[in-house]
Amino acid sequence: MDVTATLARYVVSAPADSVPENVRREAVRSFLNWMGCAVGGSRHETVDIALAAISPFAGKPQAAVLGRGERLDIMHAALLNGISSHVFDFDDTHLRTIIHPAGPIASAILSMAQLKPVSGRDFLHAFILGVEVECRIGNAVYPAHYDIGWHITGTAGVFGAAAAAGKLLGLNEQQMIWALGIAGTQSSGFREMFGTMCKSFHPGRAAQNGLLAAHLAERGFTSSNRVLEAPRGFAHVMSTERNFDEITKGLGDSFEIALNTYKPFACGIVIHPIIDGCVQLRNEFGLKADEIERIDLEVDPLVLELTGKKTPQVGLEGKFSVYHSAAVAIIDGKAGEEEYSDSRVRDPQVVTLRDKVHAVASNTIAEDECHVTVTLSDGRVLKKHVEHAIGSLARPMSNADLDAKFSGLADPVLGAGAAARLRDLCWNIEKLEDVAVLATAAVPAA
Amino acid sequence: MDVTATLARYVVSAPADSVPENVRREAVRSFLNWMGCAVGGSRHETVDIALAAISPFAGKPQAAVLGRGERLDIMHAALLNGISSHVFDFDDTHLRTIIHPAGPIASAILSMAQLKPVSGRDFLHAFILGVEVECRIGNAVYPAHYDIGWHITGTAGVFGAAAAAGKLLGLNEQQMIWALGIAGTQSSGFREMFGTMCKSFHPGRAAQNGLLAAHLAERGFTSSNRVLEAPRGFAHVMSTERNFDEITKGLGDSFEIALNTYKPFACGIVIHPIIDGCVQLRNEFGLKADEIERIDLEVDPLVLELTGKKTPQVGLEGKFSVYHSAAVAIIDGKAGEEEYSDSRVRDPQVVTLRDKVHAVASNTIAEDECHVTVTLSDGRVLKKHVEHAIGSLARPMSNADLDAKFSGLADPVLGAGAAARLRDLCWNIEKLEDVAVLATAAVPAA
Numbered sequence: 001m002d003v004t005a006t007l008a009r010y011v012v013s014a015p016a017d018s019v020p021e022n023v024r025r026e027a028v029r030s031f032l033n034w035m036g037c038a039v040g041g042s043r044h045e046t047v048d049i050a051l052a053a054i055s056p057f058a059g060k061p062q063a064a065v066l067g068r069g070e071r072l073d074i075m076h077a078a079l080l081n082g083i084s085s086h087v088f089d090f091d092d093t094h095l096r097t098i099i100h101p102a103g104p105i106a107s108a109i110l111s112m113a114q115l116k117p118v119s120g121r122d123f124l125h126a127f128i129l130g131v132e133v134e135c136r137i138g139n140a141v142y143p144a145h146y147d148i149g150w151h152i153t154g155t156a157g158v159f160g161a162a163a164a165a166g167k168l169l170g171l172n173e174q175q176m177i178w179a180l181g182i183a184g185t186q187s188s189g190f191r192e193m194f195g196t197m198c199k200s201f202h203p204g205r206a207a208q209n210g211l212l213a214a215h216l217a218e219r220g221f222t223s224s225n226r227v228l229e230a231p232r233g234f235a236h237v238m239s240t241e242r243n244f245d246e247i248t249k250g251l252g253d254s255f256e257i258a259l260n261t262y263k264p265f266a267c268g269i270v271i272h273p274i275i276d277g278c279v280q281l282r283n284e285f286g287l288k289a290d291e292i293e294r295i296d297l298e299v300d301p302l303v304l305e306l307t308g309k310k311t312p313q314v315g316l317e318g319k320f321s322v323y324h325s326a327a328v329a330i331i332d333g334k335a336g337e338e339e340y341s342d343s344r345v346r347d348p349q350v351v352t353l354r355d356k357v358h359a360v361a362s363n364t365i366a367e368d369e370c371h372v373t374v375t376l377s378d379g380r381v382l383k384k385h386v387e388h389a390i391g392s393l394a395r396p397m398s399n400a401d402l403d404a405k406f407s408g409l410a411d412p413v414l415g416a417g418a419a420a421r422l423r424d425l426c427w428n429i430e431k432l433e434d435v436a437v438l439a440t441a442a443v444p445a446a
Numbered sequence: 447m448d449v450t451a452t453l454a455r456y457v458v459s460a461p462a463d464s465v466p467e468n469v470r471r472e473a474v475r476s477f478l479n480w481m482g483c484a485v486g487g488s489r490h491e492t493v494d495i496a497l498a499a500i501s502p503f504a505g506k507p508q509a510a511v512l513g514r515g516e517r518l519d520i521m522h523a524a525l526l527n528g529i530s531s532h533v534f535d536f537d538d539t540h541l542r543t544i545i546h547p548a549g550p551i552a553s554a555i556l557s558m559a560q561l562k563p564v565s566g567r568d569f570l571h572a573f574i575l576g577v578e579v580e581c582r583i584g585n586a587v588y589p590a591h592y593d594i595g596w597h598i599t600g601t602a603g604v605f606g607a608a609a610a611a612g613k614l615l616g617l618n619e620q621q622m623i624w625a626l627g628i629a630g631t632q633s634s635g636f637r638e639m640f641g642t643m644c645k646s647f648h649p650g651r652a653a654q655n656g657l658l659a660a661h662l663a664e665r666g667f668t669s670s671n672r673v674l675e676a677p678r679g680f681a682h683v684m685s686t687e688r689n690f691d692e693i694t695k696g697l698g699d700s701f702e703i704a705l706n707t708y709k710p711f712a713c714g715i716v717i718h719p720i721i722d723g724c725v726q727l728r729n730e731f732g733l734k735a736d737e738i739e740r741i742d743l744e745v746d747p748l749v750l751e752l753t754g755k756k757t758p759q760v761g762l763e764g765k766f767s768v769y770h771s772a773a774v775a776i777i778d779g780k781a782g783e784e785e786y787s788d789s790r791v792r793d794p795q796v797v798t799l800r801d802k803v804h805a806v807a808s809n810t811i812a813e814d815e816c817h818v819t820v821t822l823s824d825g826r827v828l829k830k831h832v833e834h835a836i837g838s839l840a841r842p843m844s845n846a847d848l849d850a851k852f853s854g855l856a857d858p859v860l861g862a863g864a865a866a867r868l869r870d871l872c873w874n875i876e877k878l879e880d881v882a883v884l885a886t887a888a889v890p891a892a
Contacts, residue, residue, distance in 0.1 A: 050662065053664070060502075188634040196669050216495065221492070221647075222642045224639050227638065232595030
């Protein structure tokens with residue numbers, strides 16, 4: 001079995017004009033959503049700290065930290081933009097694997113494209129191929145790999161970043177095999193870090209490490225030729241189960257990015273059906289927090305496993321608390337970034353309602369489904385069954401939804417006019433002669 | 447159980463004057479051996495390629511690439527020196543875990559010490575503590591962790607690098623916990639990469655990633671407080687077995703660096719008893735390759751698992767071939783770096799003898815033991831039982847052996863005079879006011 005070589009051969013030889021229109025459209029939507037998240041997240045404390053820590057060691061000012069004025073060498077710019085784009089937990093989701101595909105890939109190659117011009121067409125193709133590598137590797141090991149405790153966006157993302165960067169560098173097949181090998185032997189990131197600054201560090205490092213892998217491979221830095229399939233390679237060392245057909249079958253016939261989804265809420269995706277249900281009940285019945293006696297949730301088991309934090313203390317923890325999320329959905333009618341600030345997580349009214357939320361896991365409920373039951377002080381019992389959460393493949397975000405989300409993220413950072421110009425550039429990325437203009441447009445005027 | 451916090455508290459609070467003399471002496475020997483390996487390995491193709499690839503992205507010239515003229519930011523200098531010091535597979539070994547302790551730690555903190563002065567006393571103490579963290583974590587998960595396929599020098603080394611760097615930065619307990627967390631979530635490196643350039647990349651990255659972790663933690667970058675012990679932390683995710691007492695018991699009472707050993711031969715340590723036995727037989731009987739009919743080896747099972755490459759094609763693979771090693775031991779009477787060149791691995795005489803070597807694993811043989819049987823064309827059968835290989839704890843390298851090894855490595859790079867001066871500085875490291883002089887002395891005159 002020649003898994004790594006097969007995948008490398010595909011990435012190296014795939015022609016840009018072979019990608020169907022619907023796939024390219026979804027790639028543009030993914031990129032736009034990523035850009036909004038990266039610009040929106042760029043002022044987060046996590047980014048401030050990372051930037052302060054690495055600045056004394058960074059190289060020449062080759063690429064922009066999106067949403068900010070600083071310029072760094074392309075490796076560190078990839079790290080910072082990867083952090084920014086994930087720090088709100090608002091980026092895209094490949095539902096089958098819970099990979100957030102764009103972060104590691106786009107952060108790596110948009111940095112690269114500021115060093116040497118890349119057309120929008122080539123950029124989008126490398127992006128699509130990077131996501132393909134990342135998600136196929138994820139498909140091959142999910143859920144066993146994730147269940148062990150690996151943050152799959154980091155562990156699979158580094159392969160995707162290497163593949164996309166390697167495509168733009170024009171690596172040959174042997175070099176691409178090495179790029180995947182050097183990437184894979186850096187694959188890392190624990191789910192234990194969820195709720196801390198390290199969570200967004202993972203896609204940032206995946207971008208940076210994949211980018212380095214491609215550049216080392218270009219110069220002839222060798223690795224095993226079988227990083228994916230060898231008995232001591234990625235799929236055996238980092239997973240208890242694996243299916244290599246997921247990596248090698250139908251390459252070029254299907255595209256994982258076509259299955260990408262975008263979050264309407266700024267938190268762990270498994271909470272989305274609950275927020276959706278709570279917001280619907282709130283709006284239908286004009287619910288007020290102080291008239292609620294208790295809230296019962298029936299959810300997929302993964303919800304409690306991933307987002308079972310009962311008493312979050314900071315905003316980042318709130319994103320992994322189904323209890324906090326249900327409370328703010330009722331009180332605020334939404335779950336944007338403001339609902340996950342440190343102060344909102346500690347707000348007495350929110351805490352009081354949060355403590356009234358009870359959740360039980362059910363094996364008969366799908367990941368994008370839930371039952372919400374609100375019991376009022378006056379004895380009334382209100383129920384909502386969400387079959388598919390908004391933002392799921394069954395109820396996708398429209399282009400208009402994505403525009404509104406983009407504005408919500410980018411307007412406060414760039415100003416509405418500049419944000420709109422950046423948004424239009426993203427929609428038209430395939431027509432750009434040099435995608436570096438995107439990075440320029442994503443930095444606020446001095 | 448408070449494993450990470452207990453370890454962090456120890457590192458933060460341990461006073462330098464509490465380390466016994468014999469431990470400090472062994473630390474000096476470890477450092478000297480590391481320095482020789484780093485200088486000696488600095489001209490290897492692996493280092494050339496890595497340097498060429500990262501140079502366009504490196505930061506200010508803060509620290510030296512040992513054995514060379516280039517200067518890089520401290521993070522990249524740590525990477526390069528970590529690669530150099532391991533690329534010959536000639537560095538130190540903590541036999542219980544097969545960790546090569548010095549590489550990740552010394553590479554990280556000698557870079558740091560070129561940015562801000564550090565006394566030899568403080569440097570050596572941070573080095574000892576880093577090795578302690580690295581090897582205790584190794585002890586807690588070895589052999590299960592290693593058997594899965596993890597290159598433990600990389601996976602455990604990153605913690606040690608973070609701890610040593612954090613000690614020099616003066617981190618408080620919470621910051622040290624974060625440093626270990628940020629380090630752990632980057633823990634990576636597959637044994638699958640043995641025999642390729644990625645093997646020495648692992649300690650290099652461990653040094654660089656641990657150094658970054660400490661600097662991020664210093665600024666307040668958060669991680670889980672329980673990276674080692676949490677159900678989704680290092681010891682559960684990356685090992686099937688674990689014993690946390692190995693990390694927390696007797697801190698300050700014993701020192702793992704006191705158990706460090708140094709290689710007389712430039713290859714995987716499990717081959718050392720075989721080389722020792724072959725060299726002894728050669729010298730005792732004046733053996734010539736063309737009079738040998740076959741060579742039979744009875745070895746620990748790990749020898750075949752780690753070094754079973756029957757037909758190595760390049761020098762790096764030769765270091766993981768017990769067959770090649772036995773052949774050159776007979777022909778050359780030694781196994782230095784020259785015996786593991788690409789040309790030596792392809793030499794027809796070596797290949798002919800290599801093909802006559804047969805190895806069988808035995809469960810009754812210790813890791814530093816072997817039986818060598820040489821059958822000659824004239825019917826004679828010669829046997830040698832090596833109970834403990836030279837370089838093992840039972841037959842340690844003397845200071846004079848280490849001096850000779852250092853000269854063999856450093857003289858060709860620095861010249862004999864400069865190498866001797868560097869050697870003397872290393873022996874006297876505890877008296878240095880500023881260890882940056884070591885880096886200066888380790889660079890050849892322009």
